Amino acid sequence: MAKAIQQKKTPNPLAPERVAAVLDTLQKTYPNAVCALTHRNxxxxxxxxxxxxxxxxxxxxxxxxxxxxxxxxxxxxxxxxxxxxxxxxxxxxxxxxxxxxxxxxxxxxxxxxxxxxxxxxxxxxxxxxxxxxxxxxxxxxWYGIASGVVVDTHVLRLSRRLELTRETDPVKVERDLEKVIPQNHWIQFSHEMIHHGRQVCIARKPRCVDCSLETLCNSVDKTWSSR
Ligand code: SF4
Structure with missing residues (x-):
């Protein structure tokens, strides 16, 4: 049953162990996330x-x-x-x-x-x-070169909800993410966040009840809380 949402604060949203938990959860939730645009080259x-x-x-x-x-x-x-x-x-x-x-x-x-x-x-x-x-x-x-984190509308929204950035400008969000996400995760992290943004953490009414990151998330936009 849904509980009233109590607004909590994440003590240190950028703590390496918290970021690692986010990355780990995303990876387990979307182990095969790839770019959804059809292409051959x-x-x-x-x-x-x-x-x-x-x-x-x-x-x-x-x-x-x-x-x-x-x-x-x-x-x-x-x-x-x-x-x-x-x-x-x-x-x-x-x-x-x-x-x-x-x-x-x-x-x-x-x-x-x-x-x-x-x-x-x-x-x-x-x-x-x-x-x-x-x-x-x-x-x-395509090339497997981790040149940066892809910041589209989903990555931007989720990164803010997960308190990985406070910025709204995509270039600044990218800079913030690249400070806290290890470079060897940049490519997959973007794919996973885009999948999560499309399927669960949708813009208008995030499906928090179905979200694998729910216990790690204290967003003001949450629609449901287990705690
Ligand atoms: S708990 Fe809700 S707001 Fe937080 S990441 Fe999951 S779907 Fe998004």
Whole structure:
């Protein structure tokens, strides 16, 4: 039976043993968490991640099969007619800006990087439409390079609820997380947090009664407490 929620304080939310318990619980809850964007290579993942801004991975996964069937390489996408790209990706929202970005990113890949997605964050963010989040997704998920923690809307919300940061700006949140999360956990931590944010710790009404982190969490947003 649900109890009235008493607001508690986490004595030291950043204590290494508390952070380790969060990481351990996430890992046990989502042992096979991977990026949900369908892709076959770094190029496809880069484009899919650009398209995923302000929409769901499910929506992106519906448009990318046609997009990559018609334009399977950076060269082909860079040369594709803009109205045709817009038509294909329309349902992902902001399609005019996104079409321009993915076409330009494809051109930059060809002109500056020999058609290959680069493996450093500094080079990645030279691609139009690519900021740290997209760069970290591609470097982590495809290349296995722990360049940073991916901070999307789920990671941001959960990190605040779990008191791993007080910041609201994604770049500052990333900086805070990278101070407390050991680097060898960065890639999986992002995947696990995104899964948890989608399935349990949802934005409007978190499903705390089903949450494996519940005993570690003292968020003001909790909807249920075991203690
Ligand atoms: S207990 Fe609730 S608010 Fe805390 S992490 Fe779990 S679902 Fe989110």
């Amino acid at each position: 770094a190029f496809e993942l880069t484009i899919a991640t650009i398209l995923s801004a302000q929409t769901t991975d499910v929506t992106v996964n519906k448009v990318t099969p046609e997009l990559f069937r018609m334009y399977p390489t950076p060269k082909k996408l860079g040369e594709a007619p803009l109205p045709e790209i817009e038509r294909i990706i329309r349902s992902t929202g902001f399609y005019r800006a996104k079409a321009k970005n993915i076409q330009s990113a494809a051109k930059v890949l060809v002109e500056r990087f020999g058609g290959k997605v680069p493996q450093t964050i500094e080079e990645m963010i030279q691609l139009p439409g690519v900021a740290r989040k997209t760069a970290n997704v591609v470097l982590g998920s």
